[in-house]
Structures are given as C-alpha cells and as structure tokens.
Amino acid sequence: MTEHELKTLLSTVTPPDETARAAAHAHWAALAKPLGGLGLLETMVEDAAALTGTETPALTRRAVLVLCADNGVVAQGVSQTDASVTRAVLQNLAARRTSVCRMAAAAHCTVVPVDMGIAGAPVPGAVNCRIAPGTADFTLGPAMTRTQVVQAIAHGIELVRAQKRAPAGIQMLATGEMGIGNTTTSSAVASVLLNQPVQAMTGRGAGLSDAGLRRKLAAIERGIAVNHPDAADPLGVLAALGGFDIAGLCGVFLGGALENLPIVMDGFISGVAALCAVRLCPAAGKAVFASHASSEPAARLVLDALDKKPLITADLHLGEGTGAVASLPLWDMALAVYNGCYSFAEGGITPYTPQC
Structure with a gap:
C-alpha cells in the first residue's frame, strides 16, 4: 500500500449512523429505570449502534490484538530491561500464560499475539506481520521510513479484516501491545501531536528510577531535536519517533472505522495510536472506544484530545491490553440490561420524562 492508496482508502470511511444512535437512545429511554441511569454504559451502546448501523449491536464475539515490537531507542537506557524481554x-503470549491471557479467558475473549517486528526468529503461535527486527534509535535519526509506517498501518487494517471474516466472525476488538521502550515512543509522539512539553507527557513506564527517567526525557528531547517532526504530518511523526506496534495499532483503529467494528483502546500507548488514526482520518473516531484511564501522566490528555471518557479508573498501567479486556464485562452487563430489561410499558409504569 502506498501513501496515496492509504489516503484514498481512508476517504471511504463513512460517518456514524445517527438514525441507529437515536433508536438506541430511545430504546434505553423506554426501559424501566431512571433516564440515563447507567451513564457511560448507555452512551457507549448508542455509539456502538451508530458505528454498526443497527439498534441492537451484537458484540459477544471478541478478541484482543496484542501487537509486539522492539524499539531502537532502548539503547539509550530508557527502560529498566533490555529488548530481549x-x-x-x-x-508467553503465544503460550497463553500472560496477564492479559488470564483476564481474556475470564472475559470470554480470544487473544491474538502479533509480531510487528522483534529481534530474532519468528515466534511460533504469533501472527507474522514483521516489518523489520525492531525500529532504529530515534535519537540518531528516524525510527522508521514512511514506507514502513504505511506498511505497519496496512497490517493493522488487515488484522481487523481478517478477524471479521474469520470463522468466529469477531464483532469487537480490544487493543494491546508489548514492546520494551514503547512508553518512550508513545510519549515522544504524543508530545509532538499535542504540542505539549516532553516532561508533561512522560512517566516512569514500567518503574524507572529517577536516573532512568532523566535518560528517557533526554532521549525524547534529542529525538525531537534530531528529527524535527511536524505535528501536521502524523505519518511523519510516526516515522520519526514511533514504533511498529503504535503504527500497527493506528491501522487497527482505522480498520475498525473502515469495517464499522468497535475497537477498544487500552491505555496510553494504544491511546496514542488512536490519536494518530484520528489525525490521519478524523472520521475514524467513531470506531474508538475508551476503556480505562492509565496512570501514565499523559493518558488523560490523550483521552481529552480524543474526546473519549474512560469506563475504569484503577491506576492500571500493565499494558498487553489488560485495561481494554477489563472493560469487556461492563459491555456484557450494559448489553444484558439493554436487551433484557423490562420496559415502562411492560411494567405498567408511567415513563420517566426529562425534567431539565
């Protein structure tokens, strides 16, 4: 896929179906409960109805895509572990032994580990979307070429399409990632796209010491100074400072918009990927659903930029898609009420009406 072909493809993204949204809102209002009583659980179902074009979205068949990649900036000591992790x-994702695997089993969600580009031979059991064996060190020049960014985005789009047409017919996707150093790449990309100071966008990741945090901040500042990314060029920002995982997740969100499939953000890193997707195609915001507010310092800023409200605030910052998967039972409960609660008419109760 070329940049021109990507731009042409994204021009086909349609707006949400407001008729379906209004029908879902009316359905909630007819149920025998206080109007809007389930808060965000109601509006997220309405948003899903608008995305899928049906008043009664079916979202029981779901998977979590966990995109994994190595990041060259790890050479600058920005993480407490090396890239071998x-x-x-x-x-262990392929062996279904990690945190997200155990949580996904409890939430009736399939785990799909994806190799976007790590060092060494392919890992059996992981979907092979390898671009290269890790990105370059962005303190020395661009992390990727623009061609590689577009390739990673194309892989993300195809992952969505493959899940949708698979025998299981996936109806909803959660997003996850794994890549040592990817809070560094995410903070760098977010700092440029949101025009925020590096210090405001950067946290300790998986538990950096004070010295490690200073190295992380210095690496991001150096990467921005060396590459001169332009916030008006999201592909260029990704190429300069991003990772294969972020670019691939950007494609997943774009694929959700193209296929009208709900895509659930995890935390800060997938939020930055969603931000890239929306900067490339504003209409893609219809497919982005928030799950939680990560404890990473910039997570709330990214959510605000996307105009998304989290369902969970629990200081999660594990990654792998754990926060996104943790939100899935809330979808189940919301839809259980939406599809099964009795109505005012069925209960012989005078319907509530808005008083303000």
Missing part, C-alpha cells in the same frame, strides 16, 4: 513476553 519483548521476545520473552511474546513467547
């Missing part, structure tokens, strides 16, 4: 976690 990315591979170790991907192997």
Whole structure:
C-alpha cells in the first residue's frame, strides 16, 4: 500500500449512523429505570449502534490484538530491561500464560499475539506481520521510513479484516501491545501531536528510577531535536519517533472505522495510536472506544484530545491490553440490561420524562 492508496482508502470511511444512535437512545429511554441511569454504559451502546448501523449491536464475539515490537531507542537506557524481554513476553503470549491471557479467558475473549517486528526468529503461535527486527534509535535519526509506517498501518487494517471474516466472525476488538521502550515512543509522539512539553507527557513506564527517567526525557528531547517532526504530518511523526506496534495499532483503529467494528483502546500507548488514526482520518473516531484511564501522566490528555471518557479508573498501567479486556464485562452487563430489561410499558409504569 502506498501513501496515496492509504489516503484514498481512508476517504471511504463513512460517518456514524445517527438514525441507529437515536433508536438506541430511545430504546434505553423506554426501559424501566431512571433516564440515563447507567451513564457511560448507555452512551457507549448508542455509539456502538451508530458505528454498526443497527439498534441492537451484537458484540459477544471478541478478541484482543496484542501487537509486539522492539524499539531502537532502548539503547539509550530508557527502560529498566533490555529488548530481549519483548521476545520473552511474546513467547508467553503465544503460550497463553500472560496477564492479559488470564483476564481474556475470564472475559470470554480470544487473544491474538502479533509480531510487528522483534529481534530474532519468528515466534511460533504469533501472527507474522514483521516489518523489520525492531525500529532504529530515534535519537540518531528516524525510527522508521514512511514506507514502513504505511506498511505497519496496512497490517493493522488487515488484522481487523481478517478477524471479521474469520470463522468466529469477531464483532469487537480490544487493543494491546508489548514492546520494551514503547512508553518512550508513545510519549515522544504524543508530545509532538499535542504540542505539549516532553516532561508533561512522560512517566516512569514500567518503574524507572529517577536516573532512568532523566535518560528517557533526554532521549525524547534529542529525538525531537534530531528529527524535527511536524505535528501536521502524523505519518511523519510516526516515522520519526514511533514504533511498529503504535503504527500497527493506528491501522487497527482505522480498520475498525473502515469495517464499522468497535475497537477498544487500552491505555496510553494504544491511546496514542488512536490519536494518530484520528489525525490521519478524523472520521475514524467513531470506531474508538475508551476503556480505562492509565496512570501514565499523559493518558488523560490523550483521552481529552480524543474526546473519549474512560469506563475504569484503577491506576492500571500493565499494558498487553489488560485495561481494554477489563472493560469487556461492563459491555456484557450494559448489553444484558439493554436487551433484557423490562420496559415502562411492560411494567405498567408511567415513563420517566426529562425534567431539565
């Protein structure tokens, strides 16, 4: 896929179906309960109705895509572990032994580990979307070429399409990632796209010391100074400072918009990917659904930029898609009420009406 072909494809993204949204809102209002009593659980179902074009969205068949990649900036000491841990976690994802795997089993969600580009041989059991064996160190020049960014985005779009047309017919996707150093790449990309100071966008990731945090901040500042990314060019920002995982997740959100499939954000890193998607195609925001507010410092800023409200505030910052998967039972409960609660008419109760 070329940049021109990507731009042409994204021009086909349609707006949400407001008729379906209004029908879903009316359905909630007819149920025998206080109007809007389930808060965000109601509006998210309405948003899903608008996205899918049906008053009664079916979202029981779901998977979590966990995109894994190595990041060259790790060479600058921005993490407490080296890049070999990315591979170790991907192997355990493939063996269904990680945190998100256990949570997904409880939430009736399939785990799909994806190799977007890690060092070493392919990992058996991981979907092979390898661009290269990790990105370059962005303190020395661009992390990727623009061609590689477009390739990663194309892989993300195709992952959505493959899940939708698979025998299981996936109806909803959660997003996850694993890549040592990817809070550094995410903070760098977010700092440029949101025009915020690096310090405001950067946290300790997986538990950096004070010295490690100083190295992380310095690496991001150096990467921005070396590459001169332009916030008006999201592909260029990704190429300069991003990772294969972020670019691939950007494609997942764009694929959700193209296929009218709900895509659930995890935390800060997938939020930055969603931000890239919306900057490339504003209409893609219809497919983005928030799950939680990560404890990473910039997570709330990204959610605000996307105009998305989290369902969960629990200081989560594990990654792998754990926050996105944690929100899935809330979808189940919301839809259980939406599809099964008795109405005012069925209960012989005078319907509530808005008083303000």
